[in-house]
Amino acid sequence: MFRLPMVPRVLKQLFNKPATNPFPARHLPKSITRFLEKVAAGKAELVLPLEVPEGFRGKIGYNPEGCTACSLCARVCPANAIEVNREEKTVTVYAGHCIQCGQCTEVCPKNNLFMTKEFLTATTDRYSEEMVLT
């Protein structure tokens, strides 16, 4: 017999809500920056992205206070995203290189490294100030 199990399903779906989450706006605005300005001014509404769960590994965060530059993090980092200068005791974290495995945050003895929930990190310059943490 000729069976098309999809037909009743699509007809039903026609009256259901679409599955798409229209982030950041229902239709792509002409200019994202202008749209964001409007949102800030309260003239437009931003459709929020879905919530991320507890324990999500987003963009890496670094708190230089109390860091001893022990370089354990650099030793386990698979992406060469952490640079340690042991003489000056400084650590530079390149978030643009980071692959968000979270290995450094586990190995850090002082908990100076942590994963944030931020995931909208697209940028045209991966060495910009937001993407390089010192």
Place this chain on the structure above:
Amino acid sequence: MTEIFLKLIIGVVSMTALGIVGGFIIQGVDRKLAALMQARIGPLLRQPWWDFLKLMRKENVVPEHAVPWVYNAAPIMAFASVITIFLYLPFAGFNPLMEGYGDLILIMYLLAMPALAMVFGGFASGSPYATIGAQREMVTMIGYELPLGAIVISFAWKMAQSGLAHPFSLKTIAANPIWNLVGPFGIIGFILLLLAMIVVTPAELSKGPFDAPEAKSELAEGLLVEYSGRNLAMFYLALGAKMIAMLGLTVALFFPYTISQYFQVDTTVKIVIEVLFYIIKIFLVMFVSVTLMRVSMARFRITQIVEIYWKLGGTMTFLGLFLIMLDGKL
């Protein structure tokens, strides 16, 4: 003679406008409905218009191996032939512009013209994908012409048998709704023909599941693969207008009813009601024969397309014809 020329000029201008605008609207609605059925939000209704504008601004690339004049002429030929169909189609209860000059057979051939233009364009573009696509388009045409021809013959036979003059003329068919002319067997017969028409429509419009000539995932848009810029925009227009023409033909053949006679209002209001009713009819036919078909099935193989049209379509239409004849003899 001058009257015909005047009619022709006005007709061509107004029908071109109607074809373009109607094509955009109908494609927009089709895309939106398909998106909703697939649980997507889908584009705006005016998206086809934006697509067209964007294409017009893009560079018109002619491939190195192409035959330029055929390659460039194909889209214009496709569009022009679709507009010609419009001159012979009755719309919203109005008689066709060129009434008395063309008939169903002519429309059948004109409907084949855009497809042929695409075949020429495909062969002329000199890409292996386009060549395979063009071959497939020809095979598909051979496939669906059989049931389509059978449908036309059934209508003409019934009209002639009912003793009407000009049995092949669409004006006659539109003026005499077919369902009023036949008995129970005939109704079953015409339902079969209607089903065959619904199956033929997607192939005629190169839509899924019969879109083997353009198959995105196999041939990367097949015979349109090399087209870009203005040429592609022209094809886009032609396909949109052809959708209206094909659906208009289905409506004219099977649902030529009017409703304005039931309202006691002015002529202008009557026209408005009539046009609205016609639009609703067109959209209903589109939903069943284009949108629903393309979202609920996987693409057929080219051999299967021919098999379906010849075996299934052929059987259905000939059975329909037989029932109609049986009905006529009773």
Place this chain on the structure above:
Amino acid sequence: MNDNILTPEQVVEQFQQCLGDGLQASRIVKRSEGLKSAESIQIWLTIDKTKIKIAVQQLCDIQYPHLSVISGCDMGEGIELLYHFFIYYGVARGEYSVTIRTTLPKTDLIIDTITDLIPGALTSEREKQEFFGLQVLNIPDSRRMFLPDDFPEGVYPWRKDETGIKEEMVKKLHEVGKAEGAQRRAKNK
């Protein structure tokens, strides 16, 4: 295919019989994991490189084996090839891993093909040719498989001697643009 399933010791014994001196070493490794500690059995054999065909034929006589891959290791004076076979697949918890190891001296990097016995070995043999620069005799298709067409001749990525990847061929992508980025940041401040 034999109906009776051999124990790992019997498998080694069979190889001992057909290879004689060609079998240079053998060991059986059993590892267990999980609550029930179900054992997985691995047989490691070291053979002479001239006997590779006989060994594979012997394996085919036990059961047509599944060849996972041929791996290799540059040991300095020679290249070690490891043929990772599996037999008795389809038997619940009964599969044996049979790894046949053979060493090719760098002076004589030639080995017989096994594609006539196991056609599926072709991909792996082609890969070994381009990555170790060895020669597989009678290989049905000796074109390059994975390396790009413009890869320099005479460079073999998995070799650890002078024919391996040279330092200047390595592009340290994580260093690209780092200095310019630092300058940009300093300027913005």
Place this chain on the structure above:
Amino acid sequence: MKESVVSAKKPIKTVIGPIHPALKEPIKFIFEIDGEKVIKVDLAPGHNHRGLEWMATRRNAVQTLYVSERICGICSISHSIAYCRAIEQAADIEVPVRADYLRTIFAEMERIHSHLLWAGVAALELGFDTLFYKAWEVREDLMDLLEYLTGNRVNYGVLQIGGVRRDITPDQHARINKSLLNYTILFDELYDMFLEDTVLRMRCRDTGVLTPEDALKLCTVGPVIRASGIATDVRQDFPYCAYGDLDIKAITPEALAGEVHGDVFDRIIVRLLEVKQSIEIIQQSMKKMPIGPLTNFPKLMVLLNHIKQAEGEGIGRHEAPRGEVFHYIRLAANQESPLVWKVKASTYSNAMSWVKMLEGEQIADIPIIVASVDPCISCTDRVAMVDKGRTSIFTQDDLRRLSRKKTERIRQGLK
């Protein structure tokens, strides 16, 4: 469909790939076609070199773990399981039983999501967009679940040599059970949509047939060999992780239809039934999972030192969604990085079967046959990281300049 037609025409040579809408990843097929029929097939991978195996010889074991995870985004857990088990054998590291069970659960979740992804792609290749959207909509819930458990949607980063990094806590059970129940219901729907659809059956029955003999000879693995009727499955045959404790049977199409064709449709059957099997495995493991530590090496530096001192070799196998993955590793004493790391992904074994499946078929079936193997080209191509002179690198500024130039040119043409 496979009768040979003698034709006087010269066959056309068509190239599909490296970039083509039917292929999601770069691989090149060279076809000789006669009309709609494929006569000869040749394939050329190697458009996606990353040199991962070479990279591993300059990194330490923990760094390489994340490299192994990125061999493929979909088999992320599979490759890291195989890698971890190879290292564990080489360095003689014991894994706690709870970690074994957690690995099993994550691996099975990955299998469900991979098979659903495949189902969507297969539908797309068949020109069935609606089913593609549906399958991926269904898959979304599992991605969310994996994100909830591991902290990421694609590269989960949940495994560690000697154990796992994250536990499944009791308060997470409710969410998992909800998802599993949801999938048990959805499975019937998927079953209906894929196996009862006449058009789908028309397209997939008897296309891309691979006989059991060819499947064995060409060393195929995973759902492809099982669809040809050979009941081999690493989980069943070669006990590892918690699979030795569970009752697992390799699934062949016989289970459903009672017959084996070895065609695309059989591959759909096998994969769909495996989704159901995976749900059951997760449920079983959740019940049986003992309480215990997650790893025997809580301090990473201790682990690294242990591996540095160890000498030995090991193999790690895992039945990935696409078939067996195999890792071989050799460690040398007093050396941080391994001496050799050989990765064999499932598509590496399955690639040769394409030639047998495609010859004599129609062009229309190329995409679905290629997709029926569930190819993962980036798994297969992972070899050299060399880019010499010939190709120049365009920066963002260069590209912007070039596109402005072109817009200017078109604008002038329009005037």
